[in-house]
Amino acid sequence: MSALGQSRMLPRVHIEKRDAREAMAALPAGSISVLITDPPYRTINRGGSGGHLKRWFSSSLSWRQIGDVLALARSRMRPDGVAFVMTNPDGLREAIEALERAGFVRVRPITWDKVAPGLGWGLRHQTEYVLVGYLPGSRALCGADLVSVPAVGPNTANRYPSEKPADLGRELARIANVRRGDRVVDPFCGSGALLIGAAERGARVTGYDVAAAAVKRATGRLTKPPAKTPAKAPVPVRKASKPSLVRIPAGKPASRNSARAAKPKARKVTR
Numbered sequence: 001m002s003a004l005g006q007s008r009m010l011p012r013v014h015i016e017k018r019d020a021r022e023a024m025a026a027l028p029a030g031s032i033s034v035l036i037t038d039p040p041y042r043t044i045n046r047g048g049s050g051g052h053l054k055r056w057f058s059s060s061l062s063w064r065q066i067g068d069v070l071a072l073a074r075s076r077m078r079p080d081g082v083a084f085v086m087t088n089p090d091g092l093r094e095a096i097e098a099l100e101r102a103g104f105v106r107v108r109p110i111t112w113d114k115v116a117p118g119l120g121w122g123l124r125h126q127t128e129y130v131l132v133g134y135l136p137g138s139r140a141l142c143g144a145d146l147v148s149v150p151a152v153g154p155n156t157a158n159r160y161p162s163e164k165p166a167d168l169g170r171e172l173a174r175i176a177n178v179r180r181g182d183r184v185v186d187p188f189c190g191s192g193a194l195l196i197g198a199a200e201r202g203a204r205v206t207g208y209d210v211a212a213a214a215v216k217r218a219t220g221r222l223t224k225p226p227a228k229t230p231a232k233a234p235v236p237v238r239k240a241s242k243p244s245l246v247r248i249p250a251g252k253p254a255s256r257n258s259a260r261a262a263k264p265k266a267r268k269v270t271r
Helices: 002-009 020-026 052-057 063-074 089-101 166-175 193-200 212-222 256-262
Strands: 013-017 032-037 077-087 106-113 127-134 146-148 183-186 204-209
Touching (some): 013 212, 032 166, 063 077, 063 089, 089 106, 089 127, 146 166, 183 193, 193 212
Parallel strands (some): 013 204, 032 077, 032 183
Antiparallel strands (some): 106 127
8 A cells, every 4th residue: 555645646546565366356346447467477488587587587477377367357347348468479378378268258469569679688579469358348449460669678777677668558558549537457567667658548547566666666657747848938039120222312323334234245256
């Protein structure tokens, strides 16, 4: 509940430190419009990972465990709800099966082109997938099945492990037609990046994570008032000056030089 006090700045934002399965079970039926999440899946080659990434991967979940969370979320979704669940190429088959076991009637992939490879040796995929889970009455979606958004670079300051770009969340919110009155939920919110687009569209956003660092970062990003664009200084308008006219007194003949300049020179013809 540590984030609730801070989220009063924006009443539509609720970020909480809580286990994903417990959080989904506590939500009322028919309360989720859109589920957007990047689960901490194990289907990553960790052979070359070290330091903070290795410690982070130690708390990863299998797709069967993630599927249990998705099934609970599915039972809390509105009839027109839809789910967006991320995975890498290695876990694509298991992720699709997890969504199907959770009760989604159809699953199709959106390919995310990261423009440049991602974080470390074990994460250097050029593409990842966003699986779309449909219900029988899911809302109509817009957009293509390919999204090109640059990944968060490894040298980004204060980067959260496996952080996704905010623009990816904006694209998914656009594809899902997120609007005011919707409730968008991320049971594994991490840095909160995937919820930013929904929040900007006026939806109520709810995120959960078991890591205190994630809750702190997501709360800071989602409850921060939007930056105001500085007003441009008005450009001074200069009055056009009237052209000066040279007046020649009436009756005064023009000079010989001016008449000579005006008279065309005769051509010299040689025979």
